[in-house]
Amino acid sequence: MFGRSAHKYYMIFNDSKYTRWYYQLIKQAKVRTLPHDIYTETHHIIPQSVGGDNSIENLIKLTAREHFIVHWLLTKMVVDTKSKYQMWNAFSCMLYRERPGQERYKVSSRIFENIKVAGAKIKSEKFKGENNPMFGRKGKDHPAFGKKWTEEHRKNASASHKGTVRSLESRAKQSAATTGRKQTTEHVAKRICAGEKNGMYGKKLTPEMIAKRTATLKANKLAKKLAAGV
DSSP states (O other), X not given: OOHHHHHHHGGGBOSSHHHHHHHHHHHHHHHOOOOTTSOOEEEESSOGGGTOOOOGGGEEEEXXXXXXXXXXXXXXXXXXXXXHHHHHHHHHHHHHOOOTTOOOOOOOHHHHHHHHHHHHHHHHHHTSGGGSTTTTOOGGGSTTTTOOOOHHHHHHHHHHHTTOOOOXXXXXHXXXXXTTOOOOHHHHHHHOOXXXXXXXXXXXXXXXXXXXXXXXXXXXXXXXXHHHTO
16 A cells, blocks of 8 residues: 555554554545645655655645644654654644645644643753763863853843743752762852952842742752752
8 A cells, every 4th residue: 555665664663553543544545535626735654854755655645634643643653762853843844834835734722732842852852961962062162162241141141031930840950960069169269259249249138139039048948858859
C-alpha cells in the first residue's frame, strides 16, 4: 500500500497506538476521492528529515485538519531525541506559520497549551547537558564576555522580569544547584556593593518594600527546606 519507501523507514517509528493511527489515516486517505473544491495540503508520509523522498508513493493529499493530526502523531511516533525534535519543529510550523493561500487548522486554547507543554519538554531534552551550545562556555569563551549592558538594556531586562513569580520548585532547583559551590575571591569582590556602590544607598525602605522583602525571605527559606527534603 505504501511502497518501498514507507517499508524501508517504517522501523524508525515506534510500535505504538500513535503509529497505528497514523498509518490507518494515511491508508484511508490513499483510497478515497475528495471533491475538487476541498482544500488540501501535500504531506510526506515518511518525513524528509528522516529520509523520505518526493516520490509519488511517499506523497499524500490531506485536509488541513488531517495534516495537523498526522504531524502531531509524528511527534509521538519517534523515540530518539534528534528525530523527536525534528518532528516537533515541523509540527510547530503548523501552529505559527501560514503562507499565502494556506488554511491552517485552528485549535482550542486547551489543546494549544498541551502542545506547548509537550514541546517545552522535547526542547529541554534536546538541549540539556552537553547538547546545549552554551555548555562549558565560561569566562572568555562566553559570547557575553567583556560586554557591558547599557542603561536602556538594563531597564528593558528589568521590565521584562517585573511581576514574574518563580515557583517554589524553581527556587529549590536553583538552591540545590548552587549549594556547596565556592566562589572565587575575585567574584566575591565584584559582588560587594558597599557605600555608594549599593543601589539602595541613601534610600529608605517603605513599609510596602519591607513587607515584600519579608515575604521573599520566607519563600526562600521554604524553598531551601523543600530542597533539603525537610
